[in-house]
Amino acid sequence: MDLNGFMADVEARSPGEPEFHQAVREFAEKVLPIANADARYADARVLERMVEPDRVIMFRVVWESDAGEIQVNRGYRVQFNNAIGPYKGGLRFDPSVNLSILKFLGFEQTFKNSLTTLPMGGAKGGSDFDPKGRSDEEVMRFCQSFMTGLYRYIGKDVDVPAGDIGVGAREVGYLFGQFKRIQNEWSGTLTGKGVSFGGSPLRTEATGYGCVYFAREILARVDGGLEGRTCVISGSGNVAQYTAEKLVELGARVVTLSDRQGFVHDPEGVTLEKVRWVEELKTSRHGTLEEYPRIWGGTFHAGAAPWSVPCDVAFPCATQNELDADDARRLLANGCRLVCEGANMPVTYEASKVLEAARVAHAPGKAANAGGVAISGLEMSQNAMRMSWTREEVDQRLRRIMRQIHEHCVEQGYVDDGWVDYVRGANVAGFLKVAEAMLALGIV
Numbered sequence: 198m199d200l201n202g203f204m205a206d207v208e209a210r211s212p213g214e215p216e217f218h219q220a221v222r223e224f225a226e227k228v229l230p231i232a233n234a235d236a237r238y239a240d241a242r243v244l245e246r247m248v249e250p251d252r253v254i255m256f257r258v259v260w261e262s263d264a265g266e267i268q269v270n271r272g273y274r275v276q277f278n279n280a281i282g283p284y285k286g287g288l289r290f291d292p293s294v295n296l297s298i299l300k301f302l303g304f305e306q307t308f309k310n311s312l313t314t315l316p317m318g319g320a321k322g323g324s325d326f327d328p329k330g331r332s333d334e335e336v337m338r339f340c341q342s343f344m345t346g347l348y349r350y351i352g353k354d355v356d357v358p359a360g361d362i363g364v365g366a367r368e369v370g371y372l373f374g375q376f377k378r379i380q381n382e383w384s385g386t387l388t389g390k391g392v393s394f395g396g397s398p399l400r401t402e403a404t405g406y407g408c409v410y411f412a413r414e415i416l417a418r419v420d421g422g423l424e425g426r427t428c429v430i431s432g433s434g435n436v437a438q439y440t441a442e443k444l445v446e447l448g449a450r451v452v453t454l455s456d457r458q459g460f461v462h463d464p465e466g467v468t469l470e471k472v473r474w475v476e477e478l479k480t481s482r483h484g485t486l487e488e489y490p491r492i493w494g495g496t497f498h499a500g501a502a503p504w505s506v507p508c509d510v511a512f513p514c515a516t517q518n519e520l521d522a523d524d525a526r527r528l529l530a531n532g533c534r535l536v537c538e539g540a541n542m543p544v545t546y547e548a549s550k551v552l553e554a555a556r557v558a559h560a561p562g563k564a565a566n567a568g569g570v571a572i573s574g575l576e577m578s579q580n581a582m583r584m585s586w587t588r589e590e591v592d593q594r595l596r597r598i599m600r601q602i603h604e605h606c607v608e609q610g611y612v613d614d615g616w617v618d619y620v621r622g623a624n625v626a627g628f629l630k631v632a633e634a635m636l637a638l639g640i641v
Contacts, residue, residue, distance in 0.1 A: 198233060198244075200226055207248055214297035216517060219546055220304050221248050223561075227624040232632075241640070243632045250277045250303060253296070256346035258324055260338045270326045270339070272346050276356055277303035279318035280634035283354055285310055285570060285577075287361030289323035290368065298517070299323060302361075302541055306570070308627025309563040312602045315574035320356055322347070328363050329483060340371035348376050353384040353580070359573045360389040362516070365435065365480075366401070370394075385580025388573035397576035398588040399595065400569075405439025405514070405539065406592070407568015407599050409447065412510060412537040414603040415558050419615070424448035429508040431455045432515035433475055433486060436539045436566065440512050442472050453503035455515060458485045460503040463495035507531035514539030525551040538562035549620060556616050564602050564623040571598045 200222070207221050225244065232238045254274040262268055273296065276284045286306040289299070299321045307319025324343060328336050351358060360369050369389045376386055383395075390396035399406070413423050426449045430437050433454045441451045451467040453460050454475060463471070471493050478484045487497050504511065504524035511533050513520045517540065525548040528536065536552060537560040538544060544552070544559065552559040575594060579585050586594075602623075609629075610622020 198229065198239070200229055203229065203244070206245075210249075211300070214300060216297045216301040216542070217304065219518075220301040220542060223542075223546055223549065223620070224304070224308070224624050224628075227621040228628045231625055231628065237636055238632055241636055243635055246635065247278065247307070247628075247631065248304065250275050250300060251279065252276050253300075254322075254347075254350055255296075258326065258339065258343050258346055260335070260342045263332055263335055268339075270324050272322070272324045272343050273299050274322035274347060274350055274356070274358075275299045275303040275320060276350070277319040277321070278307040278631060280631050280638060281311060282316035282318050284320035284356035285317035285359070285573065286320040286322070287359045288364045288368075288372070289321070289361040290326045290328050290363030291323070292325055292327045294323045294325045301517070305541055305563050307631060308624065309567045310570055310574075311627040311630045312564055312605060312623060313567050313571045313574060313598055314601060315571065317357075317570065317574055320358070321361075322358060323361065323364070326363075328368065333367065336368060337371045340368055341375040344372050344375035345379065348379050351376075351386055353386050353577070357385065357573070357577060358387055359570070362434070364389075366391055385577050388576040390576070392585070395576070395580050397572055397579055397591055398586065399591040400572045400576060401435065402439040402442070403572035403595060404436045404566050404569030405441075406443045407571065407595055408436070408440050408512065408514070408537055408539045408565050409443040410568070410596055410599040411560055411565045411603060412512070412535060413447065414600055415535055415537070415560060415619070416510075418607070418617075419558075422447070423510070426450070426509040427452060427507065428510045428512060429453040429503045429506050430512045430514055430539075431460070431503055431519060431543070432513075432540065433479055434514075437512075437514040438472055438476050438479075440514055440539050441467055442469060445469055445472070449510075452508070453506055454486060454489075455503055456486050458487055459497055459499040459501050461486045461489040461495055461497050462503070462506055463489070463493060465494065504528055505531070508533050510535045510537060512537050512539050513543035515543065516540055517542045518545050519543045520548050521545045522547040522551050524548060529555050529557060534558065536560070537565045539566050541566065553618065553620070558617070559620055561620050561623050563627060564606055564619065567602055568595055568599060571595060
């Protein structure tokens, strides 16, 4: 089975889903040699089964605005693979949500969860609802209607959703409250809850912190750590904020953040005080980074991305396919030595090939941003045991998990001359665990 033939079949079975096709191509390119070399995988058609979700659930979400107008959205849950544990993956509320994006995210989630070493399968869900600019009451009514459509398909031993873009602590609270009301039970069926009602310390920070811990492991392996490194970050949401926070704590110099209007370049470096200001800007005032230079200095570049700014490390933390081949070439020309994905698939397939050809370290999201789901897994454990660990205990576990993921990537991605293909390492390590579980479970 060759890559082009495999992809032709995938595209024929799932037409009009470019993000899903891209995720599958990047994965299959790296694992096909492994799948072809082992007759067990080939005979059981493991790879063909992996790219087909277990089920796709779609439902209507009807709710009422504050003005009394009836609104209609579409809800989704893509339960991709539960060979190694209950389905696990976030919910995304954003106008861009469609089946292609959720299938790509659910597919990636399967192998991301595998890499954490925790017993979790892969899923993703969400809606084309946009919570931005909506009142708390409108968001609550939407979340209650959404959960009324979803609740029968989830459960602590079946499928455990969490947050993602557009779904933060507020939304998770409303979703969990409705699930609890309908099912008349308190169980760890959602993660990302508030600490006061079953959430885990560090869950909010985990994706950003974990991304930085993974970058530190990569740099420590070749030429030191993060201290003194110049870093560019895209995005200004949860992941970007806590990536910046941890980088500053570890002595790196963060010089950019971005949003949909453009990016801010702060040559003096983003401080913890500035990160707190951005957090308040985005979560409370729903403002744009155009305000940043008036308060803190620096320059705002409207309609642009930060990849032209010289740096040692780039952290794309905004959204999928935000960094293209030309951006990758600019980063290389300006001395970038590592691209570490805080978002899911933020680097295009063509850009990843540019980085690979230059032998620049490229940490894919399924490895680098696995910290969020890792802490969600630990939240599930704490809920099951009816206990809570301290922030320090959770942080220690997060560091250990990211170190283990790095070790697995090096083991499966080592090429020669000390260079590691982290994209290959993450995909092959994730594949092997899921594949062996699928073989053990039989033809199901």
